[in-house]
Amino acid sequence: MTVVARVRGGAWIGDVPLFAPVDLTLREGQWTCLLGPSGVGKSTILRLIAGLETGARFEGEASHDRPVALMGQDPGLIPWLSVADNVTLGARLRGTLQPVQAKPRAAAPIEGATARGAAPPSGPSAEELIAAVGLTDRAQNLPDRLSGGQRQRVALARTLFENRPIVLLDEPFSALDARTRIQMQDLAARLLSSRTVLLVTHDPAEAARLGDRILLLRETGLTEWAAPGPRPAGAARPFDSAAVLEMQADLLRSMLA
Amino acid sequence: MRMIPALLLVVLALWQGVIWLGDLPAFLLPSPLSVVRALWFNRAEILHHAGSTLAEVVLGFFIGAALGAAIAVAMGFSPKLTAILRPILTFSQTIPVFALAPILTLWLGFGMAPKVAVTVLIVFFPVASAFFDGLAHTPRAALDLAQVMGASRGRIMRHLRIPAALPHLATGLRLAAVYAPIGAVIGEWVGGARGLGALMIHANGRMKTDLVFAALLVLSVMTVLFARLVALVLARLWRRYGV
Secondary structure (H helix, E strand, O other): OEEEHHHEEEEEEEEEEEEEEEEEEEEOOEEEEEEEOOOOOHHHHHHHOOOOOOOOOOEEEEEEEOEEEEOOOOOOOOOOOOOOHHHHHHHHOOEEEOOOOOOOOOOOOHHHHOOOOOOOOOOOOOHHHHOOOOOHHOOOOOOOHHHHHHHHHHHHHHHHOOOOOOOEEEOOOOOOHHHHHHHHHOOOOOOOOEEEEEEOOOOOOHHHOOOOEEEEOOOOEEEEEEEOOOOOOOOOOOOOOHHHHHHHHHHHHHHHH | OOOOHHHHHHHHHHHHHHHHHHOOOOOOOOHHHHHHHHHHHHHHHHHHHHHHHHHHHHHHEEEEEEEEHHHHHHHHHHHHHHHHHHHHHHHHHOOOOOHHHHHHHHHHHOOHHHHHHHHHHHHHHHHHHHHHHHOOOOOHHHHOOOHOOOOOOHHHHHHHHHHHHHHHHHHHHHHHHHHHHHHHHHHHHOOOOHHHHHHHHHHHHOOHHHHHHHHHHHHHHHHHHHHHHHHHHHHHHOOOHOO
């Protein structure tokens, strides 16, 4: 299976090692769950793949050979933009935001959009994505009118709007209540089914539900765990299945060890 | 706010009381009544001078604000420029404007220009420093996203950093609106015959203390109204951005 992103090396903060040398790969079309307690450098690994500042000294190589999209625990919504405008934020920031078209006319010259240097519409429209995350009637609201779960839905729609093959999720559901978290996991599994995903989480249940591969990061290094059976296509494993619960317990045990 | 009229009455009563009991000469401390009288009898002259001062204040405020905002954005773009400009800006504030005003008058003449220049000097610093502070503190999550999304530095500035810093800019502008009239009056004290500052100096020289107080009163009211107007306009324009 094709490796599309990789982090190989170790990281230090000052002279203190953050994590022992690791070799982590993302394989095309799979959900890789990076599980571990807080402070072992899970997010650092994700940020290395994204090419973001980490605050740690990294020795090794970090690369991705497909474009990435990012979604974090802080939904990072822009407070002065509506839900719809937050979803299209990437286009706005790249200067490719197209004005809302009244109606696509058959006679419209195709070169119109390309002549202005705008990227051709590659993925689903913002409208479709907002509908997919169930926020159609909230599209014109500002983020401060939304609940925590709704904000993460907007963030998910924004991530999908980027339409990138690799999606990096940095504890995206950690701040949500248990029920909302389960719902968001189901939604993400459905909408991100065709992508390569790195999910950083400290929740063993989340890793057991969503991971095609489960990697546990501890101070001592990285260990790979066999997933609890194949995951149904475009869905998360049932949170109450015996295999998932057992996996959750196993992971928790080794996190405590 | 409901306390203000009562407080004002108490102050006025104390003021009048001191004059009655202390038997002070009017050129040391005029009575509130004589101030009001001076205000009324010299209304045309005061209004004329107030108009000049207001023009300087408004002009100086806009030029100073634009200059301060431009410097802040430039520094927001370039850490190198920040390292050079920041000490210069701080140093510029260690020179009292009182000391600069005569030099500016020497350079720019006795017209409106030196007064506007002093106002600009007073206005631009709070605007630049507050706005720059805001530009330097854009939420990390938004900046990370923008970087991963492939945004240019210019678009990040325009679509994220500047809008996110508008509440800071508004704080600087509100502060500057209160200081701006001080700049104009300092300029007027030093040279020229127009403006409330010039009127005060003139009246003071002729021991017309009641007229000094009357001009001061008008200046205070003008400052409060100008600051209030600026705050209202900012809140109207930028409410969406959390101002």
